Amino acid sequence: MSEADAPGAGPGREEIVAILAAFGDRPPEEVPEGIDSMELAWLVHQIEERYGDSVDDAAMSRMTTVSTALDVLAELRSGRHSPGGPAA
Amino acid sequence: MKAASTNQQKSAAVDPAWVDEVLLAGPGADVCLVFEAPVTRDELRRQVAERQAALTAVGLRPGGSAALCLAPSLALVANLLAGWRIGAQVALLDHRLTPFETERALGRLESQVVVSAGPVAAGPARGFHAQRDTARARPGSPARTPHALVQLSSGSTGPSKIIGRTVDDLIAEIGRYAVMEGVPQAGERIVSMASVVHVLGLVGGLLHSLHAGVQLAFPARVTGEGILATVAEGRQPTTLLGVPFHIQLLSWVAEPPALPQLTGMTTGGEIVRAQVHDAFTARYGIRLGSMYGMTEVGVIATDLYGEHRPEVTPAPGITVRESGGELLVATDQSPYLGTHDPTRWSDGWLHTRDGGTVDPGTGRVRVLGRLDSQVSVGGLKVDLTEVEHTLAELPQVADAVVVYGTSIEAYAVLRDPGTGAAVEAGLAERLAAYKRPRRLHFVEQLPRTATGKLVRDQAVLRAADRSRSS
Numbered sequence: 001m002s003e004a005d006a007p008g009a010g011p012g013r014e015e016i017v018a019i020l021a022a023f024g025d026r027p028p029e030e031v032p033e034g035i036d037s038m039e040l041a042w043l044v045h046q047i048e049e050r051y052g053d054s055v056d057d058a059a060m061s062r063m064t065t066v067s068t069a070l071d072v073l074a075e076l077r078s079g080r081h082s083p084g085g086p087a088a
Numbered sequence: 089m090k091a092a093s094t095n096q097q098k099s100a101a102v103d104p105a106w107v108d109e110v111l112l113a114g115p116g117a118d119v120c121l122v123f124e125a126p127v128t129r130d131e132l133r134r135q136v137a138e139r140q141a142a143l144t145a146v147g148l149r150p151g152g153s154a155a156l157c158l159a160p161s162l163a164l165v166a167n168l169l170a171g172w173r174i175g176a177q178v179a180l181l182d183h184r185l186t187p188f189e190t191e192r193a194l195g196r197l198e199s200q201v202v203v204s205a206g207p208v209a210a211g212p213a214r215g216f217h218a219q220r221d222t223a224r225a226r227p228g229s230p231a232r233t234p235h236a237l238v239q240l241s242s243g244s245t246g247p248s249k250i251i252g253r254t255v256d257d258l259i260a261e262i263g264r265y266a267v268m269e270g271v272p273q274a275g276e277r278i279v280s281m282a283s284v285v286h287v288l289g290l291v292g293g294l295l296h297s298l299h300a301g302v303q304l305a306f307p308a309r310v311t312g313e314g315i316l317a318t319v320a321e322g323r324q325p326t327t328l329l330g331v332p333f334h335i336q337l338l339s340w341v342a343e344p345p346a347l348p349q350l351t352g353m354t355t356g357g358e359i360v361r362a363q364v365h366d367a368f369t370a371r372y373g374i375r376l377g378s379m380y381g382m383t384e385v386g387v388i389a390t391d392l393y394g395e396h397r398p399e400v401t402p403a404p405g406i407t408v409r410e411s412g413g414e415l416l417v418a419t420d421q422s423p424y425l426g427t428h429d430p431t432r433w434s435d436g437w438l439h440t441r442d443g444g445t446v447d448p449g450t451g452r453v454r455v456l457g458r459l460d461s462q463v464s465v466g467g468l469k470v471d472l473t474e475v476e477h478t479l480a481e482l483p484q485v486a487d488a489v490v491v492y493g494t495s496i497e498a499y500a501v502l503r504d505p506g507t508g509a510a511v512e513a514g515l516a517e518r519l520a521a522y523k524r525p526r527r528l529h530f531v532e533q534l535p536r537t538a539t540g541k542l543v544r545d546q547a548v549l550r551a552a553d554r555s556r557s558s
Contacts, residue, residue, distance in 0.1 A: 045340045
């Protein structure tokens with residue numbers, strides 16, 4: 001939980017990549033940009049454990065790459081994410 | 089036992105009586121399936137009758153052929169049983185296939201009727217979906233063989249193999265489940281994460297449950313917590329059915345709730361690694377069994393109590409032998425439609441393409457892994473040759489190699505620089521997401537041996553990739 005000390009601070013790219021690397025027992029440089037469904041399950045589990053966030057289905061459905069996962073998690077922590085999914 | 093009342097198949101028309109006798113018999117008020125809501129056997133019969141009318145209305149007849157392109161759902165189950173109840177041959181296509189793959193499969197199968205629904209949303213894994221199914225006629229041919237069930241395998245060379253199962257064969261497999269120690273029986277419950285379009289979830293989950301009077305429930309959300317929530321909804325002794333990835337999901341739950349009804353888990357699809365097995369049994373204290381099977385035969389051998397890891401005992405009525413390091417299974421006839429490949433089936437023996445040994449003393453089987461280029465991605469079989477051929481056939485690609493380490497990786501030489509995005513788009517069109525390379529490396533040239541063969545060693549391939557980027 002200590003990573004979440006700063007209010008609103010979420011995981012950075014390095015941490016996301018480290019989490020994904022741990023899933024496949026692979027070095028971080030071998031983590032692809034795309035996130036598959038098994039990796040997504042692991043990532044969300046880890047984020048929920050570490051930050052106590054709840055990642056809803058609409059948010060998860062947008063987390064298809066490391067970059068979009070970062071965006072979604074940043075939105076979640078700043079309260080900009082609406083559970084119904086993107087307003088558009 | 090009902091499974092013993094075997095029907096004889098003489099013509100291409102499938103005798104429809106077995107659906108009612110083997111799968112839909114039993115008290116109408118009993119809940120047999122649980123998707124979003126519990127489904128009683130009477131309700132299932134009603135849904136099947138409704139689909140039967142819809143399929144008949146678009147022209148499906150005894151001896152006809154239909155293909156289902158549906159995500160796991162009550163609609164899928166109802167259409168499958170309805171097709172069989174008409175006496176038609178039913179093909180199951182994975183809903184994750186791209187439209188390109190689906191069209192190509194329908195063309196090869198020559199299905200006369202196709203049942204489909206809108207695409208399911210991306211995102212978290214779900215055990216079932218709401219599917220608004222529609223049946224439509226398409227130019228096709230009646231069934232050419234007496235098989236009731238048709239599935240496609242990921243083919244090791246060229247196009248995928250078409251695999252058929254007769255009613256007799258399915259009933260025999262249901263019969264194996266009925267007598268195997270450690271398989272849930274009447275009054276018990278299965279919570280299944282195994283896809284209904286693949287053999288473990290289809291026969292070991294759906295058909296066995298319907299036949300034996302086991303309640304079959306699907307988790308809405310396939311996460312550790314989601315699976316356990318579905319277990320908690322029932323009081324009957326409950327067995328989980330899934331693939332090794334689902335064991336991992338459950339192992340991640342830090343403090344699982346007390347669920348005295350959860351008595352065990354059975355997995356198939358690939359070998360469970362020892363550390364995954366140990367982490368799960370330490371956390372849950374329940375039996376973790378494994379099954380070895382294949383689309384062509386169904387369940388071949390099991391170790392349902394995890395007593396003989398990594399060995400499995402042949403299922404009742406199944407004979408396995410080893411020949412030249414390969415496991416062979418005795419089957420009366422070739423399961424392949426339209427091909428006579430003696431390297432796949434000959435003289436009553438099916439070549440599994442799995443390496444393994446059979447202990448002469450105990451008869452137990454040790455499965456060592458694939459002898460061809462097939463890999464398992466989350467329990468789904470992917471043939472690397474299919475991926476490599478698809479990539480190499482793209483107009484922008486001059487040369488390609490596809491390998492598997494922790495995931496599918498491809499190394500490709502482009503005809504013109506800067507066309508990488510087009511290659512990725514081409515793959516996305518032609519290959520289902522789970523078959524696509526997770527990493528696509530574009531290199532100047534692929535390393536070859538002195539005799540000109542492509543090198544598949546990942547260290548050498550990586551070096552080729554690095555030399556390009558440096």
